[in-house]
Amino acid sequence: xxxxxxxxxxxxxxxxxxxxxxxxxxxxxxxIFGKWSTLLLLALAEKPYRFGELxxxxxxxxxxxxxxxxRDLERDGYVYREVYPTKPPSVEYGLTExxxxxxxxxxxxxxxxxxxxxxxxxxxxxxxxxx
Amino acid sequence: xxxxxxxxxxxxxxxxxxxxxxxxxxxxxxxIFGKWSTLLLLALAEKPYRFGELxxxxxxxxxxxxxxxxRDLERDGYVYREVYPTKPPSVEYGLTExxxxxxxxxxxxxxxxxxxxxxxxxxxxxxxxxx
DNA sequence: CAGAATCCTCTACGATACTG
DNA sequence: CAGTATCGTAGAGGATTCTG
Numbered sequence: 001x002x003x004x005x006x007x008x009x010x011x012x013x014x015x016x017x018x019x020x021x022x023x024x025x026x027x028x029x030x031x032i033f034g035k036w037s038t039l040l041l042l043a044l045a046e047k048p049y050r051f052g053e054l055x056x057x058x059x060x061x062x063x064x065x066x067x068x069x070x071r072d073l074e075r076d077g078y079v080y081r082e083v084y085p086t087k088p089p090s091v092e093y094g095l096t097e098x099x100x101x102x103x104x105x106x107x108x109x110x111x112x113x114x115x116x117x118x119x120x121x122x123x124x125x126x127x128x129x130x131x
Numbered sequence: 132x133x134x135x136x137x138x139x140x141x142x143x144x145x146x147x148x149x150x151x152x153x154x155x156x157x158x159x160x161x162x163i164f165g166k167w168s169t170l171l172l173l174a175l176a177e178k179p180y181r182f183g184e185l186x187x188x189x190x191x192x193x194x195x196x197x198x199x200x201x202r203d204l205e206r207d208g209y210v211y212r213e214v215y216p217t218k219p220p221s222v223e224y225g226l227t228e229x230x231x232x233x234x235x236x237x238x239x240x241x242x243x244x245x246x247x248x249x250x251x252x253x254x255x256x257x258x259x260x261x262x
Numbered sequence: 263c264a265g266a267a268t269c270c271t272c273t274a275c276g277a278t279a280c281t282g
Numbered sequence: 283c284a285g286t287a288t289c290g291t292a293g294a295g296g297a298t299t300c301t302g
Contacts, residue, residue: 006177024244024248024249024251024252025241025244025245025248027248027251027252028244028247028248028251029169029240029241029244031251032240033164034274035274035275036275038160046137046139050283050284051283051284051285052283052284055284062275062276062277063284063285064275064276064277064285064286064287065274065275065276066285067284067285067286068274068275074258075254075255075258075259076251076254076255077250077251077253077254077255077258083284086283087283088282088283088284089282089283089284089285090283090284091283091284091285098247098250098251098254101243101247102243102247104239104243105236105239105240105242105243106240108235108236108239108240109160109163109236109237109239109240110156110160111236112232112233112235112236113155113156113159113160114156116159116229116232116233117155117156117158117159118155119208119229120155120158120159120162120207120208120229121155122208123206123207123208123229124206124207124208127205127206127208128206165294165295166294166295167295181263181264182263182264182265183263183264193295193296193297194264194265194297195265195266195267195295195296195297196294196295196296197265198264198265198266199294199295214264217263218263219263219264219302220263220264220265220302221263221264222263222264222265
């Protein structure tokens with residue numbers, strides 16, 4: 001894909017393709033924008049982790065959402081799942097090549113948010129004060 | 132913010148800060164990841180538009196969500212809102228400096244999605260076939 | 263034209279309990 | 283240890299109607 005495409009060309013990529021429900025770009029974005037997806041991808045970017053380790057790394061995720069988000073990330077090809085037949089079983093999760101590839105632009109956004117959240121907060125406060 | 136921070140440092144930025152509800156980085160990301168936010172930001176990146184023009188550009192957005200999403204983007208400081216006292220009134224929306232600044236990393240993600248949605252689709256199909 | 267108000271649906275997410 | 287299964291809730295989003 002041409003990295004120099006114009007904004008309007010990008011907009012068309014996202015708006016068109018029939019109905020929005022079927023737009024592939026939107027479908028990909030939806031998979032990344034869940035409440036826990038970014039967090040887990042960042043965690044796995046460091047090194048592979050086991051299920052229980054991820055729970056401890058992200059303390060307020062529920063067990064249900066950890067399972068489900070990992071499944072979704074695995075389904076989209078960002079994360080692999082490796083089961084070791086020990087007793088009790090241990091399962092390792094890690095990023096795939098596609099996952100690392102996607103993480104680069106995602107990290108750009110995280111870094112922007114880290115560097116600019118104060119400006120956003122100020123804008124919010126100002127907007128709320130203006131009533 | 133140091134652009135060279137490690138992934139674990141980024142993770143801590145997102146995980147820590149007390150409870151996740153209060154994490155400023157997450158709050159910023161949430162504002163960008165809505166169903167319509169990215170679409171509207173891309174549209175406004177080209178040039179300022181009026182309310183009705185945006186409706187036509189993004190046909191399947193409901194009037195309610197267009198209003199609300201524009202309000203949210205304005206509140207976070209990404210979008211300005213300019214009212215012209217004509218009859219009937221016309222309202223122009225456009226990106227602020229902060230909006231353009233944020234759009235750069237966001238565009239990186241959109242371009243990644245545009246270039247890789249087929250790989251994601253293949254991963255999904257393979258996963259679903261495996262049952 | 264650019265919205266506000268109202269009502270409704272759907273699903274993402276959480277809490278809890280149970281299992282190979 | 284690494285999950286399933288079930289139930290319940292809050293909020294995002296949609297459809298419709300009304301207005302300065």
